[in-house]
Structure formats: C-alpha cells, structure tokens
C-alpha cells in the first residue's frame with residue numbers, strides 16, 4: 595500500500611499471557627512477520643514477558659513496546675517501572691494514556707504529558723492514546739474531548755518530539771466491544787487530529803505524525819480502515835492475542 599507515512603501496527607496484549615505463552619506467540623509472529631520492512635510492527639507484552647519476548651524478536655524487524663511507564667526516572671515509587679528499566683529489554687515504544695489507564699488509574703492529560711517527556715528523555719517513543727466515550731460522542735463532544743486530550747497530552751513536547759510521537763485514536767466505545775468505528779468515522783477524527791496538530795506544530799510537522807486507529811480492529815476491517823488517508827496504522831487489543839488474527843490484520847493492511 596502506498597501511504598504518505600509508514601504504517602505502524604502495534605499489538606497491546608494488556609494483562610494477558612504468561613511468559614511461556616508470550617514466548618510462544620512471539621515466536622509464531624516472528625516466523626510469519628519477522629522480515630517485513632514496509633510496516634513497523636510493535637509487540638507490547640506485559641512487563642513480566644518483556645525480557646523473553648525481547649530475546650525472541652532480537653534478530654527480526656519486530657519491535658518491542660511497553661504498556662505504561664512511570665513519569666519518574668528513579669526512586670521510591672512502589673510498583674512503578676522506569677524508562678531506563680524498559681531500555682534494559684531494548685524496548686522502543688511505550689503506550690501512554692490508554693483509556694483503561696485513564697479510566698481505572700485516573701490518568702490525566704497532564705500526567706500523560708509528563709510521562710511522554712520522560713519517555714523521550716529515556717530514548718523511548720510514546721504511543722499517546724486519545725478517544726471519546728460513547729456519551730461524549732452522542733453529546734457531540736468528540737472533537738472537543740479529543741482536541742483537549744491532544745493539546746494536554748503533548749503539552750510538554752518540542753515540535754521535533756511531537757513529530758516522532760505516535761498518536762493512537764481509540765474511541766472508548768470501540769475498545770473491546772466489537773463495535774468498530776466505520777472507516778469514515780475514523781477518518782473524520784484522524785483528519786481533525788491532524789488539523790489540531792497543524793495548529794500546534796505547523797502543517798509540515800503535522801503531515802509527518804503517525805496516527806493509529808484502535809478499537810476492535812480485526813482482519814475483516816483492517817484493510818478499509820488502513821486505506822483511509824489519515825489512518826497510519828492500528829493499535830490492536832483482543833485480535834493481537836492470537837497469531838492468526840494479528841498476522842492477518844497486518845497482511846490485510848499492507
């Protein structure tokens with residue numbers, strides 16, 4: 595597929611997979627996808643499996659991502675993981691501000707902004723998640739909510755850092771529900787996000803920033819979503835837990 599920006603497709607395994615299961619899935623994905631160069635593929639296992647998955651994908655084009663990290667660099671923060679610890683496992687990307695963390699851990703745009711800056715300072719690329727709830731969409735608040743999240747969550751970054759950042763538009767009502775945004779709905783919000791990025795960083799910078807869609811992406815809907823002009827990849831939850839479906843999403847996207 596001829597896209598303006600290189601596609602980036604990430605699998606968010608969430609709180610699934612023991613180490614043995616994670617190795618098994620990573621080995622299978624490496625066999626089928628490990629030589630692909632025209633799409634960036636990122637596996638985001640739980641922290642406990644990062645070390646072993648890192649070893650499995652070492653000599654492949656697959657990249658490693660974490661699902662969260664601390665805004666602090668070191669110190670008395672029980673239960674937290676620092677950027678430098680992720681670098682121990684050659685982690686390249688880190689998902690920040692996922693809607694589940696915004697909902698259950700009450701993460702705010704301000705916290706996500708601080709984490710994003712800490713990520714860059716630790717040589718990690720943030721995947722910053724934004725998205726409206728069903729109630730917000732029904733109230734006509736989608737652009738208001740998503741625009742506020744974008745401005746707030748990227749507030750600490752320079753233009754150069756923003757260009758490197760990956761945005762994941764994930765409508766909360768589409769995550770894990772089987773209700774995917776239609777390609778037109780996704781494109782409309784992605785275009786709005788890019789207009790917002792152009793207002794902040796200028797048009798040339800905004801054209802470089804990759805915006806993933808996330809929310810019940812499956813092999814059957816991947817192609818139509820990925821061919822939208824402002825959709826530059828996917829953040830995949832449920833369908834990334836199984837080799838066949840994740841491979842098919844990627845094959846149907848390129």
Ligand code: PEP
Pocket residue numbers: 606764768769770771772808809810811829830831832833
């Ligand atoms: C997600 O949680 O990032 C996600 C997109 O999940 P799912 O694909 O299961 O909707």
